[in-house]
Amino acid sequence: MERQADGTGSARRTFLAGAGAGAAAAAIGLPAAGRAAAATGTGTQAAGARAGGAPTVAVLGGGVAGLTAAHELAERGFRVTVYERRALGGKARSFDVPGSARGGRRPLPAEHGFRFIPGIYHNLPDTMRRIPFPGNANGVWDNLVAPPEMAFARTGREDLRAPLPWPGHRGAELTLDDIRRALTALLETATGIPPHEVAYFVNRVVVFLTSCAERRDDTWEARPWWDFTGAARMSHDYQRILAIGVTRNIVATKAEEASTRTVGSLLEAFLFNGLGRGADGPLDRILNAPTNEAWIDPWTDHLASLGVEFRIGWTVREVVYGDGRVTAALIEDPRGVRQRVTADHYISAMPVEHARRTWGAALRAADPQLARCDALRTDWMTGIQFYLTESAPLLKGHLNLIDSPWSLTAIQQAEHWPDRDFAADYGDGTAVNCLSVDISEWDRPGILYGRTAKQCTPDQVAREVWAQLKAALNDTGRTVLKDSALHSWYLDPGVSGLGTPHPVNDDELLIHPVGTLHHRPSARTRVPNFYLAGDYVAVDIDLATMEGANASARQAVNALLERTGSTAPRCTVTPLFQAPEPAPLRRHDLTRYRMGLRNLFDLG
Structure with missing residues (x-):
């Protein structure tokens, strides 16, 4: 490499x-x-x-x-x-890869980690609408585009592929093989998580939705998501998808430590976003450049x-x-x-x-x-970009590699940049796409060297991440990532000292333990x-x-x-959406909470 x-x-x-x-x-x-x-x-x-x-x-x-x-x-x-x-x-921010420009092109673009601006956000989109951009009626907000799908990429099994529907939103174009693989993954997951475990998880979601603010701030803030969902006694698929998949891979914190209040509030907002309730836009949005x-x-x-x-x-x-x-x-x-x-x-x-x-x-x-x-605690969540001479046949959206030891998430970016010709605009003219990957787990051994990411040199980190990507994506009878298509890579320069006893990350991420x-x-x-x-x-x-x-x-x-004492108008601060329908049950739960009783739906 x-x-x-x-x-x-x-x-x-x-x-x-x-x-x-x-x-x-x-x-x-x-x-x-x-x-x-x-x-x-x-x-x-x-x-x-x-x-x-x-x-x-x-x-x-x-x-x-x-x-x-x-x-x-x-x-x-x-x-x-x-x-x-x-x-x-x-x-x-994004930044330039030093020394990568040739022939009058711009340097290859790199970043600390890929952008993700979901519809649950309201305040940031309001600011974006107030930033002028040539040709855009709504400023830079109009530069947001919505990927039509996402996937849980499984190692050794078909990937669980999910559409992200939204009014006026065109879905992904699927081949017959894509449909076959999606159905296989859906049925494998359906049989991998027993019905009683599905029912239990749904019950836990209902408990959280109907919990009053006081119970959330006290009881659920003090309880890890792993315990709240009963993950220790559940199946492997339940643990990987419903416990770990929504914590370590999304918010870079461990399910065994993450506050139930934090994870539950996030899931609640995404649930209603997916239903089109109280959202600024589609569930998943990225920038078009x-x-x-x-x-x-x-x-x-x-x-x-x-x-x-x-x-x-x-x-x-x-x-x-x-x-x-x-x-x-x-x-x-x-x-x-x-x-x-x-x-x-x-x-x-x-x-x-x-x-x-x-x-x-x-x-x-x-x-x-x-x-x-x-x-307050921080942890490592850092990006690496792989530049490709051939676009990989990946889905058009985010990948969550839930079986990867280093908790990788990724997206192939160029197909979401309709006004950019990647090869013509960036680098030396041979790289046609950028696979941007976030590494969320830096303290677990990998599959190539048996070392943690912090123990690896930068070159070893790149090789290990590439190996984990291939293990998850080249595992069911087709080659998605080719070694011959790898042009170069670039690791976030905020990381230094890798492979030494004292690695440093200048850009750690706040995490949310209990x-x-x-x-x-x-x-x-x-x-x-x-x-x-x-x-x-x-x-x-x-x-x-x-x-x-x-x-x-x-x-x-x-x-x-x-x-x-300024008379200037105050800034609007919009809270996360909460559906009004469970409000009577939350008020009832407040009475039960003050009486020392469980939530009405809490079966333990």
Whole structure:
């Protein structure tokens, strides 16, 4: 296998963001020296030093949470500067594979992990509709496309293939062999999970749907999904599909540890999304181009036009507290020089594992919820891309390889990019598609080397993932993935030190073991000019998602507006949909819960 060189490909994004910031600086009347500082991101100007009377806000972090906060604030007249250590978009961005471009083409596109924007999201799609995109009536939201199907890929058995119906949604085109294989998989699964186990799982879903909020936050938050579903005493298929398949492979957490409240709330939302209830759109949506082209670049360009300034390559080292408020942020600029940045307000929009390192003892003492964030846990979920010289005959949608030791999920992307000719637009002209794979399990031995992913070198990780893909997809009489069609691969550069005693992942994912809910902070802190935004902040969607990051940023902006007495309209924060039909039963369950009784349908 050929491995592409490491790198983030962020230079172009940095230049564009800097150019946009320079243009915005000119628009508000900064002198030439100030415009140059804004464009290069190396000036010493503080966020609060710009001319004008509007309050200034320093947004610490340029991922989905930080960009959302900047968007909402800029629309309300605040002067915003975003400080980002690496590249705008954070884990949601796409980036270039270094050295891969030839013949005037763009570099091969890579990503931390493939995008998944389901119809259960409401807040993020609202933001996307407000980001202009040429030719789109609904902004970048119109760049969302819906795969017509998905599959549980089984090793040694036919894959369980499922259509994703939606009004006006054209289904996948199937051959007679596709239909034969789909029926075989359906019947194998039907006979693999005994009827009494199916009935028990359905009962558990009913129990959760009819549980009051108090029971969910207390009893079910404290109980692992594995125990709630009785998985230990069930069949192998029950465990792989209904217990593990919806936890480790989707939210990168173990069924034995995952909070029933988190998993159940997710399943409830997806269930009604599939039924067309309370949804923004189809169950599964992805972007119709690499993420930066379809979303992040238009977003940051729009924010620059609103006057938002960007400092790329600036790393937050400490949020300084004194006299009852945040007085500054110590931020290391691209030259490695620490600078004291001041503003009227500060929004910490970094991932929790990075943010909590910037909170000193005095700041933590001022608000105890900050210290509780130390109990929040993260785990590894990282992407790798395989570039192919022949498109593989895969279904048009996401694959969940539920039998793979490393809990792989994947999607072949080019067929979902109708306005892109992959070979003509990217790389050296020989790669025609990109198979994007997420690795969710990094601590279990693989099938090729008998090592965990963390114990493997990057090249061994690529070979192991490729072997696991082939084991799941080339296992029932046809060759889906060919070694001869593998052009190259690229592993997320946020991972380093693989194969050594101390591997590092710069982009870990928040996970949701039992009790996590009670450690999640609110967006509003006790410090009057300091706010939190990120997927770890307490919002209605209790899951590490772009939707959670977006909703938390909206809550942070609302808290800032309230504290400043602003008359600007508040951000809308839309909760997850709950069907009204079970509401009477949830009210009845509240009475039973307060009496110390089980849910009416809970058979144990």
